Amino acid sequence: MNSCQQKAMEKLLHGYRCANQLLIMDHTESDSSMEREDLAKSVLHCLSDSLSILIDTNDHQDDQSNNSSPQDSSPVLESARKPLHKRGRKTSMAESSDYHRHESSTPIYHDGFLWRKYGQKQIKESEYQRSYYKCAYTKDQNCEAKKQVQKIQHNPPLYSTTYFGHHTCQLHQAYATFPIGTSDPEEHEGSHMIRFGHPNTSFSSSTPSLCRHQNQDHIRDEYMKPVIAEEWSPSEWMSSEVAHAVEAFEFNPLYMDIS
């Protein structure tokens, strides 16, 4: 499995998790509409990103077969699709493993990951502050993923969310994992599935719990709350082969074999 496929796979998986999270959310909670919207957007973005990756990969392969001059063998991913930053003038962070910027009319808080804020700064040219987040599992699992959220325009409102690095943590995806191989329906019936619980991971005492809500200027922060899902069966949505493949991928993305 090449890196582009892997990338697409990761995106799709994340989209799957977001959709799943959306599905198991407590719809009776009044203040969850924002979160639902964010998650739905995340699903769309994951799908469109995966598509773009696959399309790019395809184009790239076509280029290579038609004309055997691979102009650029570096990863074609986000940087190629998103002309947000000038090429050849990369910042040190843009050069780092993974970098993805996204703009939307509302700030993205619920993207399916759990973040912890570690700073906020007034940026020179912008009249709005920039907020710095890192994965809540940074300490626990050395997950290096970070993101920055900044309002960049007032009317119409425009927010920029920039992601750095990729998630190496396992817990963030826990809500989307499912018991595999145990197809006994009794086992799920009436059982509760907690979003951040993972069947194969024990929680350490430093496992981040869920955060509080906070209002602050235009940068409003809201985090996910634990939600208990009832009567949800993964087999409804995924064939067992796919489920196995996904599990294999999650535990060792490099060894996954799809053709």
Add this chain to the structure above:
DNA sequence: CCAATTTGACCGCG
């Protein structure tokens, strides 16, 4: 009381 956020200090880089 505990954990997450806030916020000013600090630090490395250009």
Add this chain to the structure above:
DNA sequence: CGCGGTCAAATTGG
């Protein structure tokens, strides 16, 4: 030296 990014002590609030 100024800027952006990060740290960590203080603060906040459930």
